[in-house]
Amino acid sequence: MSSINSLETQPVPEGVSASISEGRSLEASLKKWLELRHILGRSYSTLGGEIDLVAALVATSTDELSELFHNLVGNAQSQSQSMEQIIHSASRITLDSEELTLQEVVGFLEEVFSEGIMNVLELAQTAMSLVYALDDVVIDVNEVVKNIKEIEQINKQTNLLALNAKIEATRAGEAGKGFGVVADEVRQLSKDINNMSTTLRTRVDAVHKGIENGHEKLQSIASLDMSSNLQAKDRIEGMMHALISQNEDFTRRLEHSTELSRQLQNDMSSVIQKFQFQDRAQQQLDSIKITMGVLNDITEDLAVETITENSIEDVENTSENMQGWVDTVIKKCTLGEVRQRFVQGVLLSTDGSNKIVEISNASDDDDEIEMFDAALGDISQPSASLDDEDDDDNIELF
Amino acid sequence: MDYKINNNGGSATVVFSGDITFSENVSFRQLLKDIAEQQVESCVFDLSSVDMVDSAGLGMFLIAREQAETAGWKLSVSGAQGHVASMLKLTKLSDLLDG
Numbered sequence: 001m002s003s004i005n006s007l008e009t010q011p012v013p014e015g016v017s018a019s020i021s022e023g024r025s026l027e028a029s030l031k032k033w034l035e036l037r038h039i040l041g042r043s044y045s046t047l048g049g050e051i052d053l054v055a056a057l058v059a060t061s062t063d064e065l066s067e068l069f070h071n072l073v074g075n076a077q078s079q080s081q082s083m084e085q086i087i088h089s090a091s092r093i094t095l096d097s098e099e100l101t102l103q104e105v106v107g108f109l110e111e112v113f114s115e116g117i118m119n120v121l122e123l124a125q126t127a128m129s130l131v132y133a134l135d136d137v138v139i140d141v142n143e144v145v146k147n148i149k150e151i152e153q154i155n156k157q158t159n160l161l162a163l164n165a166k167i168e169a170t171r172a173g174e175a176g177k178g179f180g181v182v183a184d185e186v187r188q189l190s191k192d193i194n195n196m197s198t199t200l201r202t203r204v205d206a207v208h209k210g211i212e213n214g215h216e217k218l219q220s221i222a223s224l225d226m227s228s229n230l231q232a233k234d235r236i237e238g239m240m241h242a243l244i245s246q247n248e249d250f251t252r253r254l255e256h257s258t259e260l261s262r263q264l265q266n267d268m269s270s271v272i273q274k275f276q277f278q279d280r281a282q283q284q285l286d287s288i289k290i291t292m293g294v295l296n297d298i299t300e301d302l303a304v305e306t307i308t309e310n311s312i313e314d315v316e317n318t319s320e321n322m323q324g325w326v327d328t329v330i331k332k333c334t335l336g337e338v339r340q341r342f343v344q345g346v347l348l349s350t351d352g353s354n355k356i357v358e359i360s361n362a363s364d365d366d367d368e369i370e371m372f373d374a375a376l377g378d379i380s381q382p383s384a385s386l387d388d389e390d391d392d393d394n395i396e397l398f
Numbered sequence: 399m400d401y402k403i404n405n406n407g408g409s410a411t412v413v414f415s416g417d418i419t420f421s422e423n424v425s426f427r428q429l430l431k432d433i434a435e436q437q438v439e440s441c442v443f444d445l446s447s448v449d450m451v452d453s454a455g456l457g458m459f460l461i462a463r464e465q466a467e468t469a470g471w472k473l474s475v476s477g478a479q480g481h482v483a484s485m486l487k488l489t490k491l492s493d494l495l496d497g
Contacts, residue, residue, distance in 0.1 A: 125464075219454070222457055224453040
């Protein structure tokens with residue numbers, strides 16, 4: 001196979017100028033291909049770096065998100081446990097280390113209240129029994145009064161008889177003297193009985209008054225208008241049942257909330273499982289990098305083959321073609337920092353001394369890049385359009 | 399308080415009217431004597447015309463029950479309404495008196 005370079009050094013016979021022209025065109029195309037190969041190789045390298053950055057970003061973000069969701073699951077579990085404790089505590093009270101449900105408390109209060117009512121009733125029954133017993137005593141006392149009256153009547157007659165006996169004894173003179181003494185004794189006895197009867201009547205009257213007094217006391221004990229108790233019982237029952245009802249409603253809502261919290265835990269656990277996508281993404285990105293490496297090797301081999309078979313020199317510096325292609329690529333790239341790295345990776349990597357790009361790190365905007373080199377004059381024009389296309393574009397080309 | 403005893407072959411019904419309070423204790427005791435004299439087997443206190451009963455009245459019902467148990471006849475109440483029915487329920491007397 002003949003060398004392309006040999007076409008330039010040997011005299012050109014007439015009639016073959018067309019072939020020479022074709023040969024030069026072929027050489028230019030091959031050079032262009034080699035330039036493209038350089039751009040492609042550097043692009044593969046730069047894009048591989050981008051893939052590594054993406055993979056690292058995904059891995060870091062996934063770890064952070066996973067940790068946050070783990071924390072959320074933990075908090076949700078704590079919340080569920082707290083609510084379960086609230087549910088348990090809300091329906092119970094602890095009294096002297098004994099745990100009672102609200103129903104038991106209400107039952108106990110109702111029992112105490114009923115016992116109080118029953119005591120009142122028992123008291124009323126006893127009081128009424130006493131009233132009737134006292135009534136019987138009054139009847140007996142009245143009998144005693146009646147008997148006293150009879151004694152007084154008998155005593156009155158006895159006194160009259162003694163008085164008559166005294167008169168008759170006086171008339172009898174000396175013979176009736178002894179009888180007169182007996183008559184005096186009988187009269188004295190009658191007086192004593194009368195005094196005793198008076199005392200007895202006084203005491204019986206006192207008993208009578210005492211019974212009447214007891215009667216009144218028993219009336220005050222037995223006669224309770226229990227309407228207020230009735231209202232109180234109804235009200236206490238109403239309040240207790242309202243309390244239980246409210247507590248049940250409260251418990252239902254808490255249980256619902258606990259269930260929601262459990263669902264939240266399950267959902268978040270599912271989310272954490274979904275984070276395994278990061279492994280798959282990493283594998284896919286690795287696969288892309290491998291493919292890009294293979295493509296790079298193929299183009300590299302093809303470029304070497306081109307150089308060898310056509311005896312042409314490889315491209316050394318950045319050419320206008322290369323700058324134009326890079327310009328075409330970065331026009332499509334909307335992310336400022338990616339564009340910056342691409343330009344650096346593709347254009348600067350060929351010649352470190354060729355200052356075609358200057359990066360303004362001191363800029364307020366981290367992603368802003370300013371390009372000053374005149375060599376990039378032909379790619380400086382699109383800068384205005386880049387800014388117009390996307391507000392995120394922070395690269396200015398001069 | 400007024401009462402009227404309707405005795406139908408040992409099954410008596412006492413129809414009350416008015417209030418049954420402490421001041422009626424004498425009348426109530428007379429009623430108990432009347433029932434004892436009639437030698438009933440069972441007696442129903444009809445309270446449908448009673449407007450009010452206090453604790454003394456309830457105590458007298460219990461004394462009647464005591465007398466019934468001693469004499470061997472059965473006492474029950476019926477027809478209670480309003481305040482009287484509430485009072486019997488509050489004191490659970492309707493259970494005690496086979497209401």
